[in-house]
Amino acid sequence: MNPLRQPRPFFGVLGLVGLFLVLSCQEDRTASDSHKNALQGEIETELNHLVKVWYPKTIDTVNGGFWSDFNHRWEKDGEQKKFLVSQARHVWTTATLAQFFHDDSYTEMAAHGYRFLRDRMWDKEQGGFHSLLALEGDSLTVVSKGKSAYGNSFALYGLAAYYKVSKDSSALDLAKKTFAWLEEHAHDSVYGGYFDVLQRDGSWMLDLDENDKGYDNFIRKDWKDQNSSIHLLESFTALYEVWPDALLHKRLEELLVLIRDTIATDKGYLTLHLERDWTPVSFRDSSDTYRKKHFYLDHVSFGHDVETAFLMLEASHRLGITNDSLTARKAQQMVDHALEWGWDEKNGGFYDGGYYRAGGKRSIENRAKVWWTQAEGLNSLLLMAERHPREKPYYALFEKQWTYIRTKLIDHDYGGWYPEGLDTDPSAKTKAKAQIWKANYHNIRSLINVIKMLNGTFDLNEDEG
Template sequence: MKPISYFSTLLKYFLVPFLLLIFSCKETEPKSGSQELLHEIETSLNELVDVWYPRSIDTVHGGFLADFDAEWKAKGLQNKMLVTQARHIWTASTLAMYYGDSKYQDIAAHGYQFLKENMWDDENGGFYTLKGIEGDSLILLSTSKSAYGNSFAIYGLSTYYKISKDTTALNLAKKTFQWLEEHSHDSVYGGYFDIMKQDGSWLLNVKENDNNYDSFVRKDWKDQNSSIHLLECFTALYEVWPDPLLKERLEELLLLIRDTITTKKGSLTLHLERDWTPVSFKDSTETVRKANFWLDHISFGHDVETAFLMLEASHALGIKNDTTTLSKGKKMVDHAIAKGWDSEKGGFYDGGYYLDDSDTCTIENPAKVWWTQAEGLNSLLLLSKLYPNEKQYSNLFKKQWEYLDTYMIDHKNGGWYHEGLDSKPSVGKDVKAHVWKVNYHNIRALVNVIKMLKGEFVLTKESH
């Protein structure tokens, strides 16, 4: 009996503790780097959503509040801009689908009711650009309409329809598309004019800005910004309404953006004449060129964003093996990395310029703008999934997230700064939100990135 007793003792005092140690180590094994990163980004998304909702819901005048100070106190004019309101509808609808939580659908419905009842022009059609609060009423502040603004209305309405199945919202999105077709679309040269009179007529023959039209200097031109967002909204609408004319316009925009607006270097031309001749101030004096920088420069944020939007549109159109769009999108991101990326701290600069015909792109605005960083995060991970053998994209994606976590996210008050702490150290005192700083860029980027890391994103599923 002694050998058995000895073996039992050995098992009790040595072997069992050893096995328990092995199993306990297995249970407490640290998560992989990708799991930790996924957890960080999921947590960051949740915190970002919580700082915006329900805080931004306007329970008095409807729709959403626009202005918040550095500590997220509602301060400011609280004007109701079409883009702001529509982006909130898109975001809340997207969150309703992402979380499977009806409270976000309710938020989107709140925004939809305001848009339908207060921003649509019953007399001329199309959505108003801007209204302001005067006492208990809303007054019209804008004298012109914008294809850009109306594109976001379509974007929000189409996405709200996905989650709500409210056909009145879809019908309003269709009505907006048809209004743009009648008033903004150029049947001769293709594409769309952004700036229109209140009745939707063009400003081509207007010589004096006697009615305080918005962006009057751009009245005769077409531009990349409204074009890429029309592409974006038509993609969303086509997914729920595969109309033949809508498909034709979506294809038209994709080809114009990819093959005409995007240069051979891989950057977007910001403004173009009606016949798509690029608008450039390169041959002007330095004073004139710098004064018109906003009209003519290299916008790295728009470039990386457009790479994603083109691939999204191509997928929605069902184009198989679209290597042309894929290679052009890759070229746009590669150009932004080569010319606009901060290799030391990470992040993309706001704007550069080619002063001559050389390959030197001078950084003329080194600001690290919040929406550019969000779009960069999205496109870097997207390319890392589409080109898994090119490790630079994965490495830069991780560095971009580190940049955001270090310089862009306000870990004390919540939300994102409008600019990075590295390029503007005093940004912590600046407002957190205004009519142009909403949450659709960064929430879309974080949702997309989480889906990519989980292998659930529609554009990268085939790469897994």
């Protein structure tokens, strides 16, 4: 036998095995791509349904701005107050949709909302935006007693988005005025950061002992907080994209460092309220009765934690910080902490709130699965999967979160999202689809970001794994 011919059957078997493995891998990739495409299609369909149920239905052509209150059947039902936060969020959403869909009809919707912010909600006497207007007969009246950095941050957010798509210089000018007003009135030049609760003229309330004028949120007057801080970070990020001002850069970086290194704890969650010098406010040593009564002031908010993970990465990216491993690690830690404690492993979805007790003991205090938390969770889970593909099953968790949203949050009869998952609140099926605290920026932003991540056009998904 010719020895040169002996190995040929052996190599032939190997060749067949290799070919089989290659074909199998190709089939696996094809199946995976097909599944991913189907998932993306589902999410794109939901985005289209969600947009159509909100617009143009919510546009108020009578009073300006957007209608606020709709029942579960999407019928106007409620006081229809004009809340700065939801009005500004509509401006941001419609401007963002104009850019995403390349559809000028949404630019005009954003322009409609911008004009309302400019003409009706801006305080022409003392600057800054009013927080709340109410319909009294045929007119709108200011009913808020003070001003809010949180509310003004969303006005800024909407203005920046509208300018980005419209190039209307008057909107950018108003955004600059808003930033200047926040700088003059809300910024703390000694300890950094911003106070949220302000008097109508923008002054602080640190020296006030009695709420004799009915100021809004008087209980929080001496404190700084995570919620206004993270949304100022968010709005400054958006403004810096269209106006790379040196002072704005400084304040954006200041907020990023404060949130990442001070407001976010070593465990990976945000402290809700802090003293002026950033000492955490805690009711841990108070009675259970007192602590539960003030739960909204001191707890672990899993929704804000997963949202902030995204906002910090977005800010770092916009600032142009290269190899920002500190922010990347903290963002991942915050998502991991929420998954480890606040995630429903059986059904999917993030719970609303937990509490760390003395000695490190902890408990879930509110098992509600609030709509906006689920939206932010969807966005951040896929972001972690994109950035850390070799660590933890983030993508599988993202898919489970989408299944939860699709089956427990989306109303497939009337459209829109329930205020809470049906597994934790079956009565959510007949609760309001929209009110002043429930607009659509959380879920529309999440769906747009997820679609971009799935089709490879999102710019924050660098592999850090």
